[in-house]
Amino acid sequence: MRWDFVLKVLFKELLSTWRDSRTLRATILMPLILNPLILLGLPILFNSTQSSEVEKRQVVGVIGLERMPASLKKLLETDSVQGKGIELKTVTDATKSVQDGDTEATLVFKQTLPTEAGGSSVPIEVHLKLSSQKSRVVADKISTAIDTFSNQLVAKKLASVGLPEQTLRPVVAQTVSADTVAEKASGIFGFFIPLLLLSGIIAGGQSTAIDSTAGEKERGSLEALLVTPISRFEVVIGKTLGVTAFALLSAFLSIISLLGTGWFSKNVLPRLMKSDTPLSQLFGGNIALDAQGYLILLLIALTAAVMLSALMLNICIFAKSFKEAQTYLVPLNLVVSFGSIGLQFADFLQRSSLLYAIPLVGTMISILDLIKGKGGFGVAMIVVVTNLVFTAIFVALALRSFKREQVLFRN
Amino acid sequence: MLQVQNLTKRYGAKVLAVDNLSFQTKEGEIYGLLGPNGAGKTTTLRMIATLLEPSEGSISVAGFDVRTQAEQVRRNIGVVNGGMGLYDRLTGREILEYFASFYGMGKLDIAKRIKELSTALEMNELLDRRAGEYSTGMKQKIVIGRAVIHNPSVLILDEATNGLDVVARRAVLEFARAYKGAGKVVIYSTHIMSEAEELCERAAIIDHGRLIAEDSIQALKTRASAQNLEDAFFTLTKGAN
Numbered sequence: 001m002r003w004d005f006v007l008k009v010l011f012k013e014l015l016s017t018w019r020d021s022r023t024l025r026a027t028i029l030m031p032l033i034l035n036p037l038i039l040l041g042l043p044i045l046f047n048s049t050q051s052s053e054v055e056k057r058q059v060v061g062v063i064g065l066e067r068m069p070a071s072l073k074k075l076l077e078t079d080s081v082q083g084k085g086i087e088l089k090t091v092t093d094a095t096k097s098v099q100d101g102d103t104e105a106t107l108v109f110k111q112t113l114p115t116e117a118g119g120s121s122v123p124i125e126v127h128l129k130l131s132s133q134k135s136r137v138v139a140d141k142i143s144t145a146i147d148t149f150s151n152q153l154v155a156k157k158l159a160s161v162g163l164p165e166q167t168l169r170p171v172v173a174q175t176v177s178a179d180t181v182a183e184k185a186s187g188i189f190g191f192f193i194p195l196l197l198l199s200g201i202i203a204g205g206q207s208t209a210i211d212s213t214a215g216e217k218e219r220g221s222l223e224a225l226l227v228t229p230i231s232r233f234e235v236v237i238g239k240t241l242g243v244t245a246f247a248l249l250s251a252f253l254s255i256i257s258l259l260g261t262g263w264f265s266k267n268v269l270p271r272l273m274k275s276d277t278p279l280s281q282l283f284g285g286n287i288a289l290d291a292q293g294y295l296i297l298l299l300i301a302l303t304a305a306v307m308l309s310a311l312m313l314n315i316c317i318f319a320k321s322f323k324e325a326q327t328y329l330v331p332l333n334l335v336v337s338f339g340s341i342g343l344q345f346a347d348f349l350q351r352s353s354l355l356y357a358i359p360l361v362g363t364m365i366s367i368l369d370l371i372k373g374k375g376g377f378g379v380a381m382i383v384v385v386t387n388l389v390f391t392a393i394f395v396a397l398a399l400r401s402f403k404r405e406q407v408l409f410r411n
Numbered sequence: 412m413l414q415v416q417n418l419t420k421r422y423g424a425k426v427l428a429v430d431n432l433s434f435q436t437k438e439g440e441i442y443g444l445l446g447p448n449g450a451g452k453t454t455t456l457r458m459i460a461t462l463l464e465p466s467e468g469s470i471s472v473a474g475f476d477v478r479t480q481a482e483q484v485r486r487n488i489g490v491v492n493g494g495m496g497l498y499d500r501l502t503g504r505e506i507l508e509y510f511a512s513f514y515g516m517g518k519l520d521i522a523k524r525i526k527e528l529s530t531a532l533e534m535n536e537l538l539d540r541r542a543g544e545y546s547t548g549m550k551q552k553i554v555i556g557r558a559v560i561h562n563p564s565v566l567i568l569d570e571a572t573n574g575l576d577v578v579a580r581r582a583v584l585e586f587a588r589a590y591k592g593a594g595k596v597v598i599y600s601t602h603i604m605s606e607a608e609e610l611c612e613r614a615a616i617i618d619h620g621r622l623i624a625e626d627s628i629q630a631l632k633t634r635a636s637a638q639n640l641e642d643a644f645f646t647l648t649k650g651a652n
């Protein structure tokens with residue numbers, strides 16, 4: 001291999017992509033803006049809709065209103081520290097009124113409620129949409145009111161025999177967070193980070209991957225290049241490096257924006273939102289790593305970038321045109337997106353070395369492990385080696401494509 | 412200079428694109444490769460240029476074998492075809508420098524050669540603009556300049572005037588005429604007989620991958636008792652089918 005030839009190809013690809021400022025902005029700068037928007041925006045949105053729901057007076061249907069004791073009605077309707085009370089409305093069909101959206105939930109009193117504890121338990125049916133996140137708020141309000149009512153009856157009964165209210169609860173459980181600093185930082189939105197990193201790599205590399213393969217074919221410049229003394233291997237290596245350079249640039253910027261977002265949500269956002277618990281503490285999406293952690297993250301990102309670049313080159317060389325190549329890359333983006341969504345359930349996964357040796361899957365899980373402070377050096381090395389092995393395989397496959405007549409001269 | 416012997420090319424099992432084709436060219440001539448679309452011209456030229464592997468037969472360029480000495484062959488040929496394009500975001504000069512670098516030319520040699528070519532092809536003031544802004548004619552000049560940047564002994568022009576206006580077409584034909592000379596040969600492939608008649612000394616007529624006739628333009632016309640090459644072409648290809 002003649003390195004000067006490889007570098008010539010690399011440099012040409014860099015120059016050509018660099019001058020394509022519109023594409024560059026769309027593929028590299030967009031993620032830079034999108035990352036913070038997603039990582040800060042989602043929790044803020046989630047938080048504000050949640051609290052606005054709490055501050056709303058929901059309409060709740062009732063069947064058998066005459067069986068509802070006045071004290072329970074008052075508990076349901078009155079505002080409390082938990083939020084606004086609810087508005088009761090008589091309906092005829094419990095489930096239908098919820099389905100039609102007339103009420104957020106419906107209470108059905110089939111029997112008269114007791115006025116005193118000690119008899120058998122009387123059920124109150126609560127009809128609501130269990131699949132809806134929004135219903136959770138009204139469900140909480142209802143169950144709090146019913147619990148309070150129930151407790152009042154119990155307290156009254158206990159008092160009548162001279163016992164304090166705590167009699168029934170001699171022991172209570174207190175939950176204390178056992179999350180590590182890293183786990184706290186990454187939080188429930190931590191699974192976004194591998195997605196942002198890998199999408200960053202793909203977004204950054206794809207314009208060069210398309211332009212230097214399908215684009216060269218479409219413009220008819222590839223044939224001119226291949227009749228010069230440069231070998232096809234040198235062409236493939238040069239182009240892979242060119243794609244990798246932009247993939248890495250983009251991944252690097254993604255990490256920077258993640259760090260920036262983390263800093264912002266820890267130091268600036270709480271002051272802006274005048275809240276005691278920073279959002280980042282509630283929802284995460286931040287990285288808190290030590291120097292070794294960053295080094296491993298960089299190593300994983302670097303090898304993932306080379307591997308994905310070689311893979312993209314492989315995919316794009318099959319396309320006849322720019323447009324076709326873009327279409328071919330869609331499944332790759334989908335794999336990464338769906339994989340990352342699956343990462344939410346990574347805690348349930350049985351970790352084994354084999355898992356880390358699956359390309360992309362291993363990369364995603366190891367990044368998630370890392371930001372949760374669980375990543376060992378050993379598994380990171382499995383991922384790095386896997387990425388390098390697959391890089392070699394993809395380069396060999398790309399070389400084969402560059403030698404195949406059907407691929408190069410498909411009319 | 413260029414020898415093609417019993418050349419055959421199959422694409423898969425079904426398509427026989429070139430069928431036992433033989434011809435050779437001499438130094439200092441423009442040699443026509445004539446035939447209708449689909450005759451097998453481009454396939455033949457791509458095998459000469461080491462881009463495609465022959466199924467059977469042999470080719471030698473300037474004494475080098477395309478199979479065993481591909482790199483030497485590439486140093487001795489330049490290729491222009493109608494579908495060739497440029498890198499839109501690079502300037503004409505950058506494109507020429509990029510391609511020149513693969514022939515091991517030094518910086519000074521490259522600069523000198525680009526100056527020569529820009530005079531010969533009249534492209535001075537546009538060289539430092541991006542290729543995306545070029546007219547079709549200017550693009551084709553860079554494509555040609557790129558093909559001869561290393562001063563190859565065999566220049567292949569495959570439908571090189573495709574889609575060009577009269578002026579640009581004339582420029583290509585004139586360049587071809589000027590390029591042939593001591594130690595050089597131009598292979599001119601086209602389906603436009605008038606161009607070939609104007610330009611070529613000798614020509615091979617091929618159809619369905621097979622050689623129909625090979626001779627000087629004058630002899631081809633005489634053989635078919637035709638007024639011009641186009642009539643001769645029709646007579647000869649009809650007789651063969």
Ligand SMILES: Nc1ncnc2c1ncn2[C@@H]1O[C@H](COP(=O)(O)OP(=O)(O)O)[C@@H](O)[C@H]1O
Pocket residue numbers: 405406409410411422426427428446447448449450451452453454455
């Ligand atoms: N890559 C390819 N795969 C299959 N068939 C091809 C390919 N390229 C050309 N052909 C076929 O080979 C024959 C010769 O094509 P070509 O060499 O392009 O002819 P010409 O250049 O004379 O128009 C045609 O029938 C064409 O369809």
Ligand SMILES: [Mg+2]
Pocket residue numbers: 449452453454569570
């Ligand atoms: Mg052709």
